[in-house]
Amino acid sequence: MEKIPETINVKDIREILGIIHEACERFQIIALHRQLEAARILLEEDPPIDVAVMGQFKAGKSSFLNSLLGQNVLPVGAIPVTTAITRLQYGNKERALIRHFDGRMTEIPLSHIAEFTSEAKNPGNEKNVAIVDIELPSMRKYPGLRLVDTPGLGSVYKYHQSTSEHWLPAVGTALLAVSSDRPLSEHDLNLIRELTLHTPNIILLLTKADILSTEQQKEVVSFFQETLERELRRTLPVYLYSIKNNTELYRNIVEENIFKTICSNRDSEFLRILLHKTRSLKQNCLSYLRIALHASLQADQNRENLRERILNEKVNEDLMREELGIISREHQRQTRSLIETYLEQFKAPLTKKVRENLQSDIASWRGNLWKISRRYEAWVSETLSSEMRTISKNEHQNFLGTLKKSHAGFSRSLEAFRKFLGDNIENVLGIKLTEVDWNIEVAEPDHPDISFTKSFDIHLDLIWFLIPMIVFRKIFERHFIQGIPKEVEINLSRLAYQWETSINNAIEEMRGQATKYIHEELSTIESLISGTQGQTNDINKLIAAIEQSNI
Numbered sequence: 311m312e313k314i315p316e317t318i319n320v321k322d323i324r325e326i327l328g329i330i331h332e333a334c335e336r337f338q339i340i341a342l343h344r345q346l347e348a349a350r351i352l353l354e355e356d357p358p359i360d361v362a363v364m365g366q367f368k369a370g371k372s373s374f375l376n377s378l379l380g381q382n383v384l385p386v387g388a389i390p391v392t393t394a395i396t397r398l399q400y401g402n403k404e405r406a407l408i409r410h411f412d413g414r415m416t417e418i419p420l421s422h423i424a425e426f427t428s429e430a431k432n433p434g435n436e437k438n439v440a441i442v443d444i445e446l447p448s449m450r451k452y453p454g455l456r457l458v459d460t461p462g463l464g465s466v467y468k469y470h471q472s473t474s475e476h477w478l479p480a481v482g483t484a485l486l487a488v489s490s491d492r493p494l495s496e497h498d499l500n501l502i503r504e505l506t507l508h509t510p511n512i513i514l515l516l517t518k519a520d521i522l523s524t525e526q527q528k529e530v531v532s533f534f535q536e537t538l539e540r541e542l543r544r545t546l547p548v549y550l551y552s553i554k555n556n557t558e559l560y561r562n563i564v565e566e567n568i569f570k571t572i573c574s575n576r577d578s579e580f581l582r583i584l585l586h587k588t589r590s591l592k593q594n595c596l597s598y599l600r601i602a603l604h605a606s607l608q609a610d611q612n613r614e615n616l617r618e619r620i621l622n623e624k625v626n627e628d629l630m631r632e633e634l635g636i637i638s639r640e641h642q643r644q645t646r647s648l649i650e651t652y653l654e655q656f657k658a659p660l661t662k663k664v665r666e667n668l669q670s671d672i673a674s675w676r677g678n679l680w681k682i683s684r685r686y687e688a689w690v691s692e693t694l695s696s697e698m699r700t701i702s703k704n705e706h707q708n709f710l711g712t713l714k715k716s717h718a719g720f721s722r723s724l725e726a727f728r729k730f731l732g733d734n735i736e737n738v739l740g741i742k743l744t745e746v747d748w749n750i751e752v753a754e755p756d757h758p759d760i761s762f763t764k765s766f767d768i769h770l771d772l773i774w775f776l777i778p779m780i781v782f783r784k785i786f787e788r789h790f791i792q793g794i795p796k797e798v799e800i801n802l803s804r805l806a807y808q809w810e811t812s813i814n815n816a817i818e819e820m821r822g823q824a825t826k827y828i829h830e831e832l833s834t835i836e837s838l839i840s841g842t843q844g845q846t847n848d849i850n851k852l853i854a855a856i857e858q859s860n861i
């Protein structure tokens with residue numbers, strides 16, 4: 311007999327049933343719904359213990375119950391009869407309540423129950439009877455119990471079998487009726503296996519014992535035990551019954567050993583049954599969850615494989631970053647010399663032009679050396695700034711070589727990346743990556759702010775008061791004019807430097823765009839591949855929670 315550990319209480323059962331319920335909902339374990347519902351009803355409604363008589367059709371189930379009650383309440387017959395689950399419990403007056411599948415309930419006189427529970431009057435359960443509840447004063451002798459008559463198994467009426475099987479998870483104690491003329495079939499063994507999931511109490515009832523001699527009865531009983539031992543590795547109590555011979559004797563034995571025992575320990579029996587159902591649910595739920603876990607692990611593995619095959623070394627983000635970095639550095643390095651080389655052609659004509667202008671302008675400048683020097687500085691600054699602005703405005707399109715080349719480099723690199731990624735996705739998943747416009751916008755470099763600053767080496771003008779201009783004027787004029795080529799060179803070089811900074815910044819900006827494209831694309835793909843993940847953890851948590859329960 312299954313022991314109830316002292317530490318077990320209803321709270322623990324409620325808790326584990328809650329977890330099992332959650333698991334069933336989460337993973338659609340429909341197979342356990344009936345079992346879970348049966349346990350929930352026991353827990354929430356504390357109903358009487360359902361002592362159900364089950365077994366093959368025509369085994370004498372209904373006859374046995376009538377005989378027990380000393381009253382012909384249930385319809386019996388030589389052909390398959392019982393068509394609906396019929397529960398009998400104590401009530402101070404006789405009455406019968408028909409519960410229909412649609413929730414309707416009707417009360418009928420007890421004498422009319424065959425209209426609803428027999429195949430002859432309710433063929434194929436056309437009246438949609440879910441359960442018939444009968445209340446009888448004679449049930450007073452079985453307090454806390456409900457006797458349940460069930461449709462027989464194995465007859466031509468498949469509906470009878472499915473009705474009983476559907477009800478099975480609700481069973482409290484099972485009396486398996488086996489007729490003396492058909493001792494223990496494969497059906498009976500299967501029923502025992504099934505019952506084992508739902509109740510700790512299975513008792514064999516050898517009905518129609520009158521058709522066997524005492525010797526044959528003994529033979530049948532030992533045949534039962536041997537078969538059970540061999541097939542199921544267990545023994546079960548066996549009781550005899552007959553409505554024809556020695557009925558009184560059989561009834562007393564059955565009442566004393568089965569019914570009285572249950573009635574006098576109703577509460578602990580009830581808890582034992584609930585505990586059995588809960589443990590069975592626990593085991594079943596665990597085995598379903600292990601299947602789910604297996605599938606989930608497989609899915610994780612598949613996802614990991616997919617990930618590796620799609621995001622392989624060719625579409626590796628770090629490598630792409632590196633490649634884009636190389637492209638930008640390679641071109642940025644050349645920007646300055648490219649511009650300087652281009653500007654070379656302006657040097658001589660510009661020098662010539664500025665010199666000539668200075669020559670003609672300087673003759674009219676008056677004042678001492680200090681004044682003429684300031685004038686010179688202002689003149690050079692103004693003239694060259696304006697020349698540089700003109701060159702910058704007219705020629706800057708010719709400075710953009712490295713910008714254009716790096717744009718082409720980035721675009722090629724992105725295109726190759728996108729192709730590898732697309733090919734991988736197509737190979738692995740068989741789907742095409744949608745075309746996207748991956749053009750890098752050419753960043754327009756800022757126009758540098760061109761302005762000239764003073765660039766004298768020797769500050770002769772600081773000693774202007776010592777120098778008589780009347781004598782040295784020509785020398786200084788020559789000195790200023792000779793300084794022009796250097797001024798032109800410095801200005802052109804500065805122009806080149808300013809454009810270099812601006813262009814290289816633009817290249818850098820394009821590299822940023824390309825890196826961002828790649829990052830976003832890979833993150834998207836990655837999250838799509840691993841999007842469905844997360845079940846493994848949840849399943850493991852549920853398994854652990856169920857295993858930890860001390861039920």
Ligand SMILES: Nc1nc2c(ncn2[C@@H]2O[C@H](COP(=O)(O)OP(=O)(O)OP(=O)(O)O)[C@@H](O)[C@H]2O)c(=O)[nH]1
Pocket residue numbers: 366367368369370371372373374385386387388389390391392393460461462463517518519520521551552553554
């Ligand atoms: N000889 C003998 N016949 C019995 C005994 N009990 C029942 N019968 C007969 O067996 C037949 C079937 O009895 P039921 O009680 O209708 O059997 P059941 O198991 O309820 O049948 P279903 O409801 O169709 O599954 C009837 O003809 C009964 O008279 C018994 O103890 N001895």
Ligand SMILES: [Mg+2]
Pocket residue numbers: 371372373385386391392459460461462
């Ligand atoms: Mg019957």
